[in-house]
Amino acid sequence: MQIRIRAAALSALLAGSSALAPPSIRTSSHQSQSSARYSSTLEAPAPVATKPKTPTRFDRLKRLYKGPKPAVQTADAVPFTYEDFDMAVQNTEYAFERNAVVEGVAVEYSGSGCLVDIGAKASAFLPEQEAALVIPDGTKDLSSIVPLDQPIEFQIISDEDENGQLIVSIKRIQYKKAWEVVQQLAGDDSVIEAPVVAVNRGGAICLVEGLRAFLPGSHLAGQLPDENLVGQVLPLKFLEVNTETNKLVVSNRKAVVEQQMADLSRGDVVSGVVKALKPYGAFVEVGGMSGLLHISQISYDHIADLERVLQPGMAIKCMIIDHDKVNGRIALATKTLEAEPGDMLKDSATVFEKAEETAAAYHARMEKERQAREEAARNIVLGLGDSLDDDESGKSGEDDPLQDVSDSLDSLLS
Numbered sequence: 001m002q003i004r005i006r007a008a009a010l011s012a013l014l015a016g017s018s019a020l021a022p023p024s025i026r027t028s029s030h031q032s033q034s035s036a037r038y039s040s041t042l043e044a045p046a047p048v049a050t051k052p053k054t055p056t057r058f059d060r061l062k063r064l065y066k067g068p069k070p071a072v073q074t075a076d077a078v079p080f081t082y083e084d085f086d087m088a089v090q091n092t093e094y095a096f097e098r099n100a101v102v103e104g105v106a107v108e109y110s111g112s113g114c115l116v117d118i119g120a121k122a123s124a125f126l127p128e129q130e131a132a133l134v135i136p137d138g139t140k141d142l143s144s145i146v147p148l149d150q151p152i153e154f155q156i157i158s159d160e161d162e163n164g165q166l167i168v169s170i171k172r173i174q175y176k177k178a179w180e181v182v183q184q185l186a187g188d189d190s191v192i193e194a195p196v197v198a199v200n201r202g203g204a205i206c207l208v209e210g211l212r213a214f215l216p217g218s219h220l221a222g223q224l225p226d227e228n229l230v231g232q233v234l235p236l237k238f239l240e241v242n243t244e245t246n247k248l249v250v251s252n253r254k255a256v257v258e259q260q261m262a263d264l265s266r267g268d269v270v271s272g273v274v275k276a277l278k279p280y281g282a283f284v285e286v287g288g289m290s291g292l293l294h295i296s297q298i299s300y301d302h303i304a305d306l307e308r309v310l311q312p313g314m315a316i317k318c319m320i321i322d323h324d325k326v327n328g329r330i331a332l333a334t335k336t337l338e339a340e341p342g343d344m345l346k347d348s349a350t351v352f353e354k355a356e357e358t359a360a361a362y363h364a365r366m367e368k369e370r371q372a373r374e375e376a377a378r379n380i381v382l383g384l385g386d387s388l389d390d391d392e393s394g395k396s397g398e399d400d401p402l403q404d405v406s407d408s409l410d411s412l413l414s
Contacts, residue, residue, distance in 0.1 A: 122164040130169035133210040178209040186238040199225045219251035260287045274314045297333035300341035317355040
């Protein structure tokens with residue numbers, strides 16, 4: 001009840017105020033009341049989205065501002081002069097041209113190679129095939145060949161690509177050093193040892209200081225260039241060393257001959273293989289050397305057909321009767337191994353089986369004959385002295401008594 005009385009009083013008061021106000025005010029008040037009454041019957045409108053504020057130039061400068069700049073040092077405060085700086089630049093090498101040798105450090109294995117820091121603007125790349133002159137069989141990665149974080153010399157083998165990257169090599173440096181070592185060994189005429197890594201129709205391929213050297217089949221000592229040769233380590237001497245054409249030729253026979261000729265002497269019994277037959281005898285290969293077995297030195301009996309006694313490829317034993325160490329030539333004989341004259345024609349296998357025993361008997365017989373010749377010569381000289389003592393006449397017209405003695409000595413010592 002009280003609420004209704006207050007509402008009526010408020011309405012009367014508002015009506016009286018409107019009556020006293022000017023028309024414009026009354027109209028506005030009326031409109032406001034109408035709008036209030038109308039708006040009370042409607043919902044509030046949705047808020048309108050506002051656009052982000054565009055930063056001004058001052059805002060951008062403020063964001064970029066880093067504070068006050070430090071004071072610039074003057075020339076007096078700098079610990080070096082322009083001359084010192086110029087000298088430091090001149091003493092620092094920045095040669096990243098093709099074929100230049102630089103020092104670098106492997107920093108990371110990447111794919112089929114590794115990245116190398118050589119001081120350039122981008123890391124250089126070392127391909128796997130350029131990591132070493134000889135990569136051992138079974139190598140799975142470069143960790144055993146190129147260690148990380150260790151100074152190594154590299155040779156630049158390319159120009160910079162679009163990313164500024166260079167390609168480097170260790171193999172090229174090792175290749176050059178290997179040729180220098182080979183030239184030194186060839187100049188010293190040294191005997192070297194090298195493994196056989198491959199064979200072909202013309203001979204074999206050996207690995208000398210990491211370089212592939214050709215070994216002709218004709219310079220193999222007592223072997224054939226077949227697969228059984230691969231993996232063997234052979235003594236070699238150089239036949240040709242040409243750095244301009246990268247040609248390296250070696251000989252196994254030359255090395256073997258030099259080593260064996262130093263140990264051979266007349267009267268030694270050696271084993272050999274018949275390589276060829278000629279009308280005047282047979283060529284026998286003895287430890288890589290080619291020796292001549294003359295037809296007159298095969299047997300004490302006459303040989304009508306040499307092919308009935310020896311055949312190419314036949315293994316024999318013979319005695320060295322002479323040798324030329326300078327040219328690597330030897331003269332051979334088998335008749336000195338015969339227990340009885342003609343045994344080579346009857347049973348050569350028995351002759352070879354008892355070669356050492358027969359040779360010992362031959363040497364004993366030759367020594368006995370030598371002592372007999374010396375004794376005979378001594379007796380002649382003593383007899384000559386007795387005859388000279390008895391001869392007191394000393395006639396000048398008589399014949400020289402020494403002439404017969406000299407002839408006798410020549411016949412005994414021949």
